Amino acid sequence: MDLVDYYDNEKFEVFKDMVTGFVEDSAMLRLGDFFPLLGFLDSPGARARAKNRYAKLYAVFDGAIEERIRLRDSKPGYSQEFNDALDSLLDFVNEESSEFSRHDVLMLLMDLFVVSIETTASTLEWGMAELMHSPTKLHKVKEELQQSLGKNGEVEESHISKLPYLNAIMKETFRLHPPVPLLVPHKANEDVELGGFTVPKNAQVVVNVWSIGRDSHIWANPNSFEPERFLGSEIDFKGSHFELITFGSGRRICPGLPLASRTFTFILASLLYHFNWKVANEMNPENIDLSHNRGLSMNKAQPLLLVPIKV
Template structure:
């Protein structure tokens, strides 16, 4: 269904339910106590912008109504938070009341919401999955697998060097996707899931994960009007079912192959492996360990969240640096001073690159992977900033708006990494003006791996190559428009031409 037809459907459904909504929300106990917000007519008038760029549209509303606003969308009350102080109240000080998730219909496919770390309530099952993630992303585990990531990065650099020598340009996001895919698959399974950037499997994975992120993040009329769920008017659930079937087929095949291989090794007295999958399989059926179904859903979560976030961030970093040549030159100078000429960049070098770290922070400020984080649900009536947040309300934390708020940041729309030099602000959940990975108990468990991967990939790209736009284009031609979904990716792929610095 094309965008025009979707828009017409939404507008008609909104108009049809207008009088019902008036009965629901007017003259109720919430009329005075709820945070301020736009009228239903205002929302209908701006429905196209809300469906295409909800982060921008809602940020505009927050500038009118304040840092906490109410949106009455269909049968759901949505509260939007747009300040660090109120975000802290929601994510930390009142974390118990806001610990649950709103479950979109797109995530109900194959009962993903009942098995996913992302959507499970704080329960024994959730804590068990969280413990496994803490082990997977622990410093000890990441240190033990850094050689794998180093090898995959070398393959990326070799691929780019070949393109450079042939005078060819490349889709940077596509190349980085294959690297991150194989880095994660080797960390988890000790095997590549793609053999080259142009490999069919890599393209299929990219299409699947991109589809999940796009359909899972864009507004779905069924979430506002559940009565339409059997019709699936936008086809979201149908497409998500196809994506999940394909991903589960790949993951189940790997698990089955590994279990057979392990049985064979055990029977012959050979030593079994020690990657993440081996560690989990070794304890299947044991107390507090994971079932086969939980394993497949866990890996599905980790692949979807881990790959896209890293790839999107690397693309935004490179785009911003190319648009700001003076910042790019500062990164190069730092790399030359910190890394010996013939040395191989390693994760241990990241701590020696404060300006690069500032560049990544500035990119997260302007281009957070998830502009609203993952939506929360209020489990009980709560009071935030003197307003009522009613039970079952959806709560969005608009980190995109906070990153561009002039009351928080000087020159907020300017790419200025220097603001983070000699500054204690980080993105690990303690500083609420910069929380691209969330904060509190439900912040993203994969942050340690994302931190290592983004810094190392960007540093390696800049340390080994100079970069320019193809076909004589200049930095002014770089399209910085965003494409809204679960991740805020670039609307247009970043095509670049590399010039090898190290010819040997």
């Protein structure tokens, strides 16, 4: 399903603005959602703005589904012209006694495109920014790639598990820059004793993974980007090491974890193996701004502007 035309920059920009605008407005909304008492601090109109953006995104996906259904209906024996995820999902809806509806397809696509794009893109931007800011680490990962892939190789998924430094960079990026810093609100099913406190039944529980990632009782030099800390370490982000739960843990752990981690490493490896990079506007890499934006989303305050140089 093509929501943006790769060669139509304008259409791409419109869609990108819709997604980023929706995420920004939702992040602003969240203060009152997480801490009801602080709801009065929420920007007036933010909820209405987010609703409006949501409605626009909804219309884009609804339109794309409608168009595909029309195409399928107009061609008897439609032979899956696109043969993509949307075709498979619609086939599934059409199966006899299927409990999966067209509305479910729409919601799934919204999750896939909105939740997954922003989170993965944000961590990739942070990973690149941290590496540009630390030339020795950048050099180290490029060397690892060169040694593993040789001179004229192609990055394949099968290479990734054999690149320990690249994997350590991913974990370090997830630790320092979790794109969902407070996870999503959970509710206690029953009274729970936790670290000497009682969490009463039905209490809303907010987990601050951002501060866990920067806790000096857990991590040495917590604010510093040091992928080396993960070399030879068992700590992973798959939900059983509570010092690194960027994707949550337990039953509601992010279902996109396998896709996100593969996408992160694959794209980062490809960008670093095939290109050298310099910061735009002749800026010294040491001066890259590494601050987060205001609000509760953890995007970079200033977008990272880099110029690729083909290797």
